[in-house]
Amino acid sequence: MQVSERGKSFLTRHLSGKSMDYRQIIALFLPILIDQAFIVGLNLVNTAMISSSGMAAVSAVNMVDSLNIFLINVFVAVATGGTVVVAQYKGSGNQEMVAKAAASSVTSVTLLSLVIGLLFVAFHNPVLNVLFGSAEPDVLNSARTYLIGSCISYAGIGVVQAVCGALRGIGKTRASLMLSLIMNLTYVLLNIVFITWLNMGVYGMTLAVNIARYAGAACALFYLFKIDVSLRIKVWNLFHFPISMLRKILFIGLPFAAEQMFFNGGKLLTQTFIVSLGTNAIATNAISSSLAGFFQVPAAALSLTVVTVVGQCIGSGDIPDARKFIRSFLWFGSGLLFITGLVLMPFFHPLVNLFSPPAEIVGDIFLIVLICTIVSVLLWPVSFITPSALRAAGDSKFTSITSMLTMWLFRVILGYLLGIVFGFGILGVWVAMMAEWGVRGAIFLWRYRGTKWYEHKLI
Incomplete structure (x- = not known):
């Protein structure tokens, strides 16, 4: 990639330090960006494909995916703990401990994902009845099929997440990208076969996700060994790992896992009162979420990159570099969100038409996506990039407690008040979510300006 002299000067000033320079950071960022773009873009395509089976299918997949996100993020949180420990050992130059941390992460994440998957297969009926019992019968039947199939696939995605997390920790984001692309491209290609060609609907999607995730797991283990x-x-090495290493991983992973459980549990609860608003409201939320996630891809890639960057800075003991990179990432995050919104909003109608939505909900989707795009520029980076950076320094308890409290006090309670009690519907739920971004972002910035976040001794 050719960069002008002025560009080099700008990048050196903001993205270079003693620990690493802008070339290394860009080399970390670009594969993660491509990975995130493919993941979100392919999910967009998958949602569009399942929409050909009707709004009931879209609603069922969206409902279960809110539960999937809740469950998958529990073991992804432990994988993130592995990424942080691996990155800090990499920064300290201890190669032997890097390998031990990576092996421990793969073993613990795989076992956890397997247990969670089996548990929810066994209790899928009561879970669906408690969370989505008010949904229409055809939506609930499709949701049951998709939930069982998704849970069976958890061990596969657990292996992929653990291996990719370890690779990102040592800076090998290209290898992580290739493994992720293998899994996600396989998923989409199989969805084309099972949903578009064979008209298998939700059952076809569950078949595709299992084949894709276990194929990805096989490739990840082959690459690793x-x-x-x-x-x-x-x-x-996967069958023998020191308890002391597991403690280090869980020191980061468990608070983050608890945060993800409470955080996504709140989103799940939000989903339950969206269900009460009807199938159109569920579809509006599903399509708006898919589009908003697509717009946030570059900033989301920065939030993953900052874990490796700050982790290695802390491992080498360079606090000034860690501070500088966090500050730069926040500004770049806002800039990327602004550019992305400016480029993509004019293409709203072609994008939304991929989902074949009923005409009466298109206006609501546009309003939600427009407001979210504007607010994201100001609030998304401080709300999501900052806690990733703090966690990479070992400050996991504070970030997790803050996220849990703001989630429940604002997104859940305020969302219920605005959406249901005061009658603003799905727009009220989204406004509450964006208010929560602002509150927790302000708290994380206050923490960053202090010193406690980097005083933890992880390695």
């Missing part, structure tokens, strides 16, 4: 030359992990 046969191709990778940095970590040097052998099969038997």
Whole structure:
């Protein structure tokens, strides 16, 4: 990538330090950006494909995906703990401990994902009845099929997330990208076959997700054992790992997992009162979420990149660099969100037409996406990039408690008041969510300006 002298000067001033320079950061960021763009873009395509089976199918997939996000993020949180520990050991130059941390992360995440999947397969009926019992019968039947299929696939995605997290920790984001692309492209191609060609609907989607995730897991393990030359992990390393290493991973992972459970539990509760607003409201929320996620891809890539960058800075003991990079990432995050919104909003109608929505909900979707795009520029980076950076420094308890409290006090309670009690419907739910971004972002900025966030001794 060619950069002008003025561009080099700008990047050196904002994205270079003693720990790493802008070339290394860009090399970390670009594969993660491509990965996130593919994941969100392919999810967009998947939602559009399932919409051909009707709004009931879209609603069922969206309802269960809110539960999937809740469950998957529990073991992804533990994988993030592995990423932080691996990154800090990488920064300290201790290669032997890097390998041990990576092996421990893969084992713990795989076991956790397997247990969660089996548990929810066993209790899928009471879970669906409690959360979505008020949904229409055809929506609930499709949701049951999709939930069982999704839970069976958890061990597969757990392996992929753990391996990719370890690779990001040592800065090998290209390998992480390739593994993620294999899994997600397989998923989309199979969806084309099962949904578009064979008209298998939700059942086809569940079949596709299982084949794709276990194929991805097989590729991830093959890469780890046969191709990778940095970590040097052998099969038997996964069956023997020190308890002290597991404690380090869980020190970051467990508070984050608890945060994800409460945070996504709140989103799940929000989903339950969206269900009470009817199938059109569920579809509006699903399509708006897909589009908003697509607009936030570059900033989301920064929030993943900052974990490796700050983790390695803290591992090498360079606090000034960590502070500088966090500040730069926040500004770049806002800039990227502004540019993305400016480029994509004019294409709103072609994008929304991918979902074939009823004409009466298109106006609501446009209003939600427009407001969200404007607010994201100001509030998304401080609300999501900052806690990722603090967590990379070992400040996991504070970030988790803050996220849990603001989620329940603002997104859930305020969302219920605005959406249901005061009758603003789905727009009220989204306004409450954006208010929560602002509150927790302000708290995280206050924490960043202090010193406690980098005083934890993780390694």
